[in-house]
Amino acid sequence: MIDQYSDGMIEAVVYQRAKLGNDCCGDDYYMVRTSEYFLCAVVDGLGSGREARRAATAATSVIEHNHHLSGQRIIDLCNTALVNKRGVVITIVKIDFKVQKIFYTNVGNTKFSLQMANGNVIRPIPTQGYLSGRKYPLVTQEYTYDNGTLFMVCSDGVSGKLDRELIEAVETSPQLVLTETISKCQPIKDDLTFIVGKL
Template sequence: MAQTHMDVSVFQKSKKGNYYCGDSYYYKETDQGFICALADGLGSGEYAKESSQLVMDIIESNADASIEQIVKMCNGKLIGKRGVVLGILKIDFKDKEYTFSSIGNIGIMTISNKSEKKRNIPNAGYLAGFPRPLKVLRDNLLDEMVFVMFSDGVDSIDLSSNYFLGKDVSKITELFEYYLSDAMDDDTTLLVMKYKV
């Protein structure tokens, strides 16, 4: 199904010297809503990728579940594996609201059509099979709202750049890559999503 309400653009780069990027992401739009998730396996390389991809596979199979249910399922499957940090965004088109939660250093920033930026403070820690406290942010969905989700390869200084205020998601990721990707020394994923009516 074609994206009708969400424009999405992604930048991803593995840590220098690594074939595998330890970050994995998934997104899907339906008639009812949209889900996007980003996981960063602890460390880097193949085992980090294995854990982050396992979490994405679970989310893909359970995209209709609540964020709380998804996190619980993912946590249960990570026993004995490399842990992950995880961010999940869900948008409800009918109720015009979004929910987001993040464990560890997956961040999200929202930008309103008036160029007002808001950063979410993630829950500390990571998922590795033991229970985690979880807070879920719930807020109103505004027309032309831009969501920026990112792993820890994206520095908070980068996020202050004015090109995040643009409305073309592809242009935002292109400018990010052009200006900043050479300076990064970690697995890096940047997902830029714009809601349109």
């Protein structure tokens, strides 16, 4: 499945597929654009299959109804919603157009990478753990961006090696980066969700 968004200020594309042999993907994602910000999130339900999907969609439902809040507050609300569910790992990226900053909040092994317009590469170390009701100390990192900055958010179905290949391909469009990366994600060993965007 491929989804895409473009409005002249930001371009983003998404690809998602299920683990081989499963009838549904245990990941979920959410994207929204307002006049003030763009928010995207990748949520990876623990394991795979229907129970993982149920946990992931519980979190994205919270995000959908609370995207105006900070990443930390959204994750707190997701954590509450996940009590007695399988649990998820999550990355939320909020891009504030007014201050030209990217805010990154994460729990678990979903990945986030930035290729800045000046060539600098940023790959924050994820916070260990997962959401299932237990409280975590959350930290939001922020980065100033310029036009031409590329960002990526993905579940662990995209390997670390492909992260590096993505970053080296920054001069191409998000669609081309996504297509090239997905073509190398064979065989399908895990659920996969991959968002690539350019500012």
